Amino acid sequence: VKASTRKVAMTRTAATVHDPAGLIAQVAELEPLCADPLVRHAVASGDPFKVYRSLWWARATFRLRAHRDTLRALLRSRRVFAKPEKEGNYGLGSTDGLGVGLVGRDERDDDGTLIKTRVMEFLGIPVFPLSAHVVSVRQEFGEIVKVWFYARVPLGTGWWLWRCLWTGLAAAAVAASAWSALEAWLRSSGS
């Protein structure tokens, strides 16, 4: 039987909130926070990452002041905004310091799972964050030999801001390249 798993929930804040993904059942603390239109909109989108980011913006812009402690607690708990993995495993490994690796040890749980961030590495230094995951790892002699990916979670604030910076730089680089390519083409077609 393929049961429809449409989960629904409601709040009694400003109005009943449409919650197609059942996020309020997973994070009951969201119910009063849905008084904020951006949070409510994010909940209605069904995307837990959007909800996490809307809470971050609410805190950064001093909205929902009455719920400051709840906001802080939720932003520290990325696990509760988990999404299922799209693929069972990810390619990890590097050659000559260039590759993809896992960094961080956040929100370790009693069952041994923790949150790690998948990053692109250059000269062995984490440069660009790709995604964050709830994982469990098997280590031998201090080296990770096997990783199990269970769920995707939002990037931590530091990594997220770092990625925004890189994205901005990359967009600027592409724009500059486009400009210089246009100039080169115009020069060549004029000559």
Next chain:
Amino acid sequence: VSGAADRGASGTGPARRSLAARAVLAGALWIGFWVLGATLVGALAAIVFVQAHYRGALDPGGVVALGIATALAWALRPRGLFARRRERPEPLSPEQHPELHALVGRLARRMGVAPPDELQLGPRLNASFGALREGLRRRRILALGVPLFAALDEAELTAVVAHELGHERGGDVALGAWAHRTRAALARTLEGLEGSAFWLDLPFRAYGWLFLRVSAAVSRAQELAADAGAAEVAGRAAAWWALRKTAVHGDAWDAYFDLSVCPALERGLRVPLLEGFARFVAEPRRSAEVRKALAAAAAQRPSPGDTHPHVSERLRAVDPARRQDLRDPPLASSAHLLGGAAAAEDVWYSRFVHGRLAPAEWGEAAARGLLPDLGEALAGTPLELSRFTLPDVPGLVARAGALWPSLRRGLNVLSPAAQASAVRRAVSGALAMALAARGWVPELWPGAPLRLRRGGAVAVPDEVVAGLADGTLSAAAYEELCAAWAAAPPPASGDG
């Protein structure tokens, strides 16, 4: 594109012009998506080409452009062209369901369209008309949800069928395929670019926003035109009630199916589907879960991306003179078109449920399904029947958070408040188990919370635990309740 223009039979001047305009729009929206994708990939590739050609090397921006162009092209690649089609359930044959086929055939002739090639039974309280391409041939399929036969009378079902045939008459079925293709391509691309570090999904999200608004406006006009056709064929009253009932009972059916039928099926029980829906609709004391589900469904506000107009607008368009009654309309039946309610259920189970189910009445669902499940879920925890006593309940509810580690299963992704809520549900289950062990008879009627009866006494564990959690039931009052439960007369021979 106007919906009013194509309300007449196809073939008339305005209708033909409207169909042509809609066809152009559907094609333009589909082409627009691919033009957008190709333009983005092409612009990025042009940077790379010009740099390599005129300067002999790529700068860092060129390398990034190459990477982004590759990622975009990969996300845009057409998929599923040669994928095997999902197997469809067996259609309703004219031999086994002659009355339904006769009704559809009569209506098709009256509306001047060819009868559908295939009649299918659907799982939800709605209907649809679609087409599948089989080589050069189009196989037109009319699907009617089984709950329609438990909610509408024959005249109202006639209006529903006429509405769907109206889509075929208006050319909507052929055009719908193009809208579907664009939507599927957008969805696949957005899925491929989900969480993109470089916000590559943004142009496609913007196009999706535009596409939904433009195509949904056309789709809403088509719905109003199909409604008008249904009113013309089946009568205004039947079309009005069919719309009203499908709107009201559609949400109820979804809640009933998700919260009552699916759990029973997962427990291996073949429950009476249509009888259960009638009980669900008539249930005076619905569970908190059901009330929440129905309130959330009712909370959905109209959006510019809706493919159907709001039901109030459709009702006004069908019969402006009829007053909108806020009461829930009564259920009717047209199951005789499928050979009766039992035959309709047989057809539904044979098509949608694979695996063996044990026939069970709703009155047995708790004892044969829910309680064994609860016993299994609580085994080895502090709430296990052998370790749980009735006086424990207030203490367990008070320290719900602390109990979570001993009850949790699998990955912990619940917030503290959600954990406490899960513990309270488990305590409620343990209380039900304990009462059942003392001779109380469990009942789980569709839409209602789990109730246990002993003689004339009734206990509702969910309400007791919710009362203790929100403070409306004190520990002292709970003790009195326990005393009353202990004094309840033993079950009469007829109980259960």
